[in-house]
Amino acid sequence: MFAINHAATGLIIKKIYPGVSLGPILVSVQLIEIIWVILNLVGVEKTKTENSVTSVSDVHLEYMPFSHSVVSTLVLAAVTWGLAWYFMDAKMGAALALGICSHLVLDLVSHSRDIVVAPFLKSGKFGLGLYEKPAVAFVFETAYGVLCWWIYGGSIVLLGIIVFFNLANVSFFLKAVPGPERFLAGKPKWITSIVALQIIVTAVLVYLFS
Ligand SMILES: [Zn+2]
Secondary structure (H helix, E strand, O other): OOHHHHHHHHHHHHHHOOOOOHHHHHHHOOHHHHHHHHHHHOOOOEEEEOOOOOOHHHEEEEEOOOOOEHHHHHHHHHHHHHHHHHHOOHHHHHHHHHHHHHHHHHHHHHOOOOEEOOOOOOOOOEOOOHHHOHHHHHHHHHHHHHHHHHHHOOOHHHHHHHHHHHHHOHHHHOOOOOOHHHHHOOOHHHHHHHHHHHHHHHHHHHHHOO
16 A cells, blocks of 8 residues: 555544554554565565556565564564553554554555565465556545545545545556656666655655644
């Protein structure tokens, strides 16, 4: 799932735990993506592309068992829950663990089959495969982002931000719409860097206008 809609998920968690600051929640919903960015940049995890990239279906998240696997996510959530509970309070722990787990659940819904059960375990790869039908994924992601906004009860400006970032990514979903993705063929580290930039910009904007 794209960064804006992970950030929008933070709004629902904020609604469930109104006493917890949105800042740490916005980090939690992207924590495994931040780990993915770092592990891709240092070459531990790998992303590949087709020779030409016209949509997300041409980008393959080849190897990411440490950042995006069921067991690594559950362990990270449990450790974060424990630390936050110990150093802060139980609600902070629960909110952050929920944020961490939400990321993997949303990626399992949207991604092609690229999520394994655990690092070092030979298992199948899972994902419902929305990104294999990018147009459907675009409608789903935009509707989901708006739903998060509606549940939270955000401002019109916040709705505008969520809709804008979904529309800004439209060329990654619709093959017929040309966009910057065609420059990303064979440049996985550029893809990683764009994802990192979107994580930061969307989190800051959602925080400021929440
Ligand atoms: Zn992810």
